[in-house]
Amino acid sequence: MRIGELSRRTGVNAHQLRYYEAQGLLEADRRANGYRDYDESAVLRVTQIRHLLGAGLSSEDIAYVLPCAVGEAPELPGCSELLTAMRSRRQRLEDQMRRLAQSRDALTVYIDAAERSGSGSYPPFDESVPA
Structure with a gap:
């Protein structure tokens, strides 16, 4: 075809x-x-x-x-090759999800502070959160 x-x-x-x-x-x-x-x-x-x-x-x-x-x-x-590939992919996804959750939590802190104060005063930047 x-x-x-x-x-x-x-x-x-x-x-x-x-x-x-x-x-x-x-x-x-x-x-x-x-x-x-x-x-x-x-x-x-x-x-x-x-x-x-x-x-x-x-x-x-x-x-x-x-x-x-x-x-x-x-x-x-x-298929042992499959198990290795899927485990590796799952680990990469879990790492990405962890980094995304950290970013989400940091943004939540900033949003909450901005909504509470309205003055533009924000908590200190957490350098442990990846950019």
């Missing part, structure tokens, strides 16, 4: 499909006229990629995971 058909069947625009191909996540044969030609399995592969992107995995992580993927959701049985 051509890229337009794959796009229609998966709901993923052609630009994204070309990106997946450039990242090595999706394969297409080339016709004599240069058009991409995807086989039927590409529909499942794109669905798997979308689910894994939704879980916060990078395209690099997904490249490790796809050989283990089974089904649309996908299930990922017996």
Whole structure:
């Protein structure tokens, strides 16, 4: 099937499909006229990629995971590379969430002080909060 058909069947625009191909996540044969030609399995592969992107995995992580993927959701049985990639991604997310919570708390202090005083006097800047 051509890229337009794959796009229609998966709901993923052609630009994204070309990106997946450039990242090595999706394969297409080339016709004599240069058009991409995807086989039927590409529909499942794109669905798997979308689910894994939704879980916060990078395209690099997904490249490790796809050989283990089974089904649309996908299930990922017996793939040690996957566990390592997902644990690493989860740790990065937890670190980001911690930094965001610190920033949120610092902003709350500033907002509360501004609302209480209205005078422009603010608490001292907490240098432990990342910029």
